[in-house]
Amino acid sequence: MSAAEAAAIQVIAMHGWCGEASHWQPWCHQFAAHRWHWQSGERGYGSAAAQIPDWLERGGRRVVIGHSLGPHLLPQELLAQAEAVVLLAGFGRFVPPGPPGERLSQALATMADQLDDCEAARAMLRRFLRKAAAPDPIELSPPGPAEGPLGPEQRQRLRDDLQLLHDTAGLPAGFPLAGPVLVVEAAEDRIVAPEARELLRQELSGAAWLTIPGAGHSLLSAPVLPLVLEWLQRTLAP
Numbered sequence: 001m002s003a004a005e006a007a008a009i010q011v012i013a014m015h016g017w018c019g020e021a022s023h024w025q026p027w028c029h030q031f032a033a034h035r036w037h038w039q040s041g042e043r044g045y046g047s048a049a050a051q052i053p054d055w056l057e058r059g060g061r062r063v064v065i066g067h068s069l070g071p072h073l074l075p076q077e078l079l080a081q082a083e084a085v086v087l088l089a090g091f092g093r094f095v096p097p098g099p100p101g102e103r104l105s106q107a108l109a110t111m112a113d114q115l116d117d118c119e120a121a122r123a124m125l126r127r128f129l130r131k132a133a134a135p136d137p138i139e140l141s142p143p144g145p146a147e148g149p150l151g152p153e154q155r156q157r158l159r160d161d162l163q164l165l166h167d168t169a170g171l172p173a174g175f176p177l178a179g180p181v182l183v184v185e186a187a188e189d190r191i192v193a194p195e196a197r198e199l200l201r202q203e204l205s206g207a208a209w210l211t212i213p214g215a216g217h218s219l220l221s222a223p224v225l226p227l228v229l230e231w232l233q234r235t236l237a238p
Contacts, residue, residue, distance in 0.1 A: 008060030014041040016068025046148035076174035086182045089217045092170040092203045096195035115155045132217040140220040180235045181207040191217040
């Protein structure tokens with residue numbers, strides 16, 4: 001793809017639960033090197049204010065990249081205008097039916113209760129991030145909300161989005177099924193249940209699928225960025 005063609009592509013990226021826009025910094029730098037326009041959504045779990053970007057009127061072809069809960073945090077109208085989507089350790093329905101879902105539902109309720117107290121919340125978020133990082137060491141995770149202020153506003157937003165996580169019933173409203181989709185699956189994901197990943201396969205039977213061996217939910221050490229860049233260049237090439 002030529003520099004002129006690459007400049008006609010814009011990306012909106014959205015982090016997942018307990019994430020921050022700053023976590024996309026390596027991606028932002030690499031996409032800028034390709035002369036692609038990058039914007040990161042921010043949910044406001046930490047010290048940064050909540051902000052959802054919008055498409056540039058003349059920004060070219062539109063791509064959403066979302067990690068985990070990220071696509072569910074985007075407005076329906078914004079998502080519907082995307083021409084391609086990349087899901088990183090994503091899902092449609094997070095809580096699967098049956099006993100696995102019942103256990104997960106209880107775990108989410110316990111996490112929500114721990115958000116009542118700042119220090120209990122901080123300890124809970126660190127446990128979650130450790131599990132999300134595994135089998136990678138937690139030290140590879142960038143600083144995030146667990147190190148932030150965790151005031152009442154931040155904890156309420158985390159609580160609201162835990163409920164959203166629980167209530168997901170499938171792909172988010174506005175998901176552009178007509179366009180190309182790449183799903184990057186973490187083979188060692190300890191956050192998204194295998195049953196939820198299988199449900200996503202059924203919903204997106206026509207998607208391109210990359211399973212990264214040895215990768216955990218946070219995809220910390222996996223070579224995901226060059227794989228996504230290559231797919232986008234190949235898929236969006238005229």
